[in-house]
Amino acid sequence: MKAIIASTVFGVILMFTGLMVKEKRSVGTVAILLLALLLGVNIWELSAAGNQPQTYFNNMLRIDRYGLWFNTLMTGCTLLYAMLVNKDIQRVGAHVAEYFALICFILCGIYLLSSYNSMLMLFLGIEILSIPQYILAGSDKRNLKSSEASLKYLLMGSFSTGILLMGITLLYGATGTFNIIGFTFLQDDLLSPTALAGIIFLMIALGFKVSAAPMHMWTPDVYDGAPTPFTAFMATVVKAGIFVAFMKLFSVGFGALSNHWMLVLAIVTAATLLVGNITAVFQQSVKRMLAYSSIAQAGFMLFAILAVNATAWQGMIVYAVAYSVATIGLFAVLLKLKDYTYDGFNGLAKKQPLLAGVTAIFIFSLAGIPLTGGFMAKYMVLQAALEQGQLMWLVIFALLMAAVSAYYYFRVIIAMYFKQGNPELNSEVTGSDKLLLIVTGIIVLILGIAPQVVIAGI
Template sequence: MEIKIMFNTITLFAPQLVLAFFASQLLSTGAFAKKNISIGVRNFSIFVLLGYSLIGFVLGQPTGTAFKGALIIDNFSHYMNLIIGLSAAAALALSKSFFQIEKLDRFEFSILVLYCTLGMSIMVSANTLLALYIGIEMQSLALYVMAAFNRDSLRSSEAGLKYFVLGALSSGLLLYGASLIYGFTGSIEFTQISEVVSSGASPGVIAGMVFLLCGLAFKISAAPFHMWTPDVYEGAPTPVTAFFASVPKFAAMALIARLLVGPFEGIVSQWQQVIVIFSVLSMFIGAIGALVQVNIKRLMAYSSIANMGFALVALSAGTETGVKGMLIFMSIYVVSVIGIFACILQMRIRDGMVENINDLAGLSRTNRSLAVVLTIFMFSIMGIPPLLGFFGKFFAFIPAIDAGMVWLVVLALIASVIGAFYYLRLVKIIWGDESEHDFVEAPKTLRGIALISSLLVFPVLILPLVSIPTQSLISRAASSLF
């Protein structure tokens, strides 16, 4: 019987076990290697991440629980693993030329991405409070080191320290919330917590839930727990910022969705209020804060804060359609962010990386193809039809309208209009201002990722190939939580 259970666990958790095995092997190989093997480790890590994202589908998308119910493998976690693996591979590919030019090309970065991905995989499959915490901490410990990866840079060291200190605070909130929930329900398992909560939640459980959500709000940089985001995004190496802005946010948002419609399904009216507050604050603090930014990465930080607010609009509905809308929005957001950072990493001048918005002046004259691609991304993330960014917001807002929260959607539209200003300002600088710099020719990898990402936000081009199968996967993922 035990052998059967062990075999079942190995089958269900095969992608994560493969990821953990190769991450450990690559770490051992790199530690004892007599020469720099960072390029080989990176290339193999990308291959491992691609395999990790697809192995669940090769095995027929098995479902069930692993490690005596601590982790749950369902259609939701399969879809999360697919997007997390592909996005992490793309983010790792973005880092190649940057780290080589900046002389930061060390094999440890690829290992950190693998361990971070493993942590995120545990997060989205968590079925107990303990598994939830282990996944978050595995992810966070890797991210702390990645933020301070450039040890010779004061800004990078500052970013890592700030992220670590505030991350420790969020972990404290998580643990305090988990302890309250355990104390008042007598269990750390989501199914048992759900049964207790459905029969009547005590104030202690609700307080624990609020602390838990506050800790997770830090992970998605939702206001008012967003303070770390601009400084960390600015100080961290640009490929690290690209990773921060996309994959971990997607995993944390998925975990929030699993929590809200799982153990806390019986107290929708209570958690709905918390999510709505986070959503409104994030949308307006992100949109207004971005208006005064001159640094590109700080601008993207505030943009990400606002976009997390839009994703929370969908979740606030508390329905299957709401979860589906959130998944669609976040999937499109991840593609757009990776594409934008692929463009940013291409914009290198002879003095170094482009950092300020004004450095983009006249990009349309010096590199028209890059200007077109970046403009497409700006219009997409702004929500201009017929680009996928428009459909992302459409699917995020419709569930809130169906749930009777028209006022929240009106606020989201106002925040979108405010946000359109700083996106249009970038477009104006790219196409309207005179060029001040000659840009260095970008590597083919960056150009390829930017081009593929820009094609993905065109529904007319990509709809028959990607959008319809993806919507089917998303529908199955959302329905598996209910």
């Protein structure tokens, strides 16, 4: 609760900062300070929390340790993100304070999503998460692609909101409550079709937000068109937040009915893995490849939702952090380059060995090579799916797709290490940039060697 209040207050403070401080750099500094403070608030709230979940405001929120820990981690990722791409955000447009305020509001949405107990809060959380994203996607007003991305995202996002609401309504019609713990479904031993229809609608709407196939089609265009610093945020922390909401709904709310929705979600997962990995192979732009890769990674995270067990919860949090950190790092490197195609990476190892080195670590993590966080994350979600028992075929399929993913991820490594070229840099790589990238790389490695660190906090 403290974090929710703090995030909104800080957002407002940032807006006023924009009014009073004209220099972009100072705004950036204030934003980073406030995010650090927000992280502090999160830690404070986490340390004060007991083991029992706490409910607030007539069961609107139900805050448990998992949610608080997730919030803390995601705030930490956001802080890392803000420090890494601070300068690039300042380059996007004139309204730097507003961008950071929107990021604060998005965090507020994530806090709601990790602790909602009423469908109303889910709905509001998703909207608080989405509307700032539409704005951030369109914030580079000099660039037509950015506006196009924004409009596409807005139209499709609103469409999915309609579907989400239809799902919530049907579910309410079937159960008479908005409270996800209070759902009672069984009518004469038969799942009421209304409820099942509601579940499917919700699956589609949330699947849209996490870019699961066939609702994924907005993802490449929006991620490609949006200003790169904001793509980095939208593809990582935001996505992780929605995943936790997705998981909470399907395991707390509908967990008992898993045999009714599991097959459909398994099909969605398979389609997501297939489309994401296969389409990524042919991309020429690394930014767009990362968009498809985020679809592919979403396919893996869907395993955690499918599994409905304790390992899945742990796997989800490890995955969220490992994926977010590696992707943020990769985007930070990408932002340093002028050319976002694979060719833009040619010969990077010669010119910027450190940049190339950390990029290699991030790529290894995304591809799931052992000793990086990505491997542990994939391992845990697949393990969770196996514990579930019926998903062997899907796990094997996922592993096959992971092998395909090596192809497009390693193209980056080949470009950096095995090709000649002279990559042009956008801006100078300063000492602090290097330090931050090294820290990011170390986090990825720590997650691979001792994922315990993340799990222990739950």
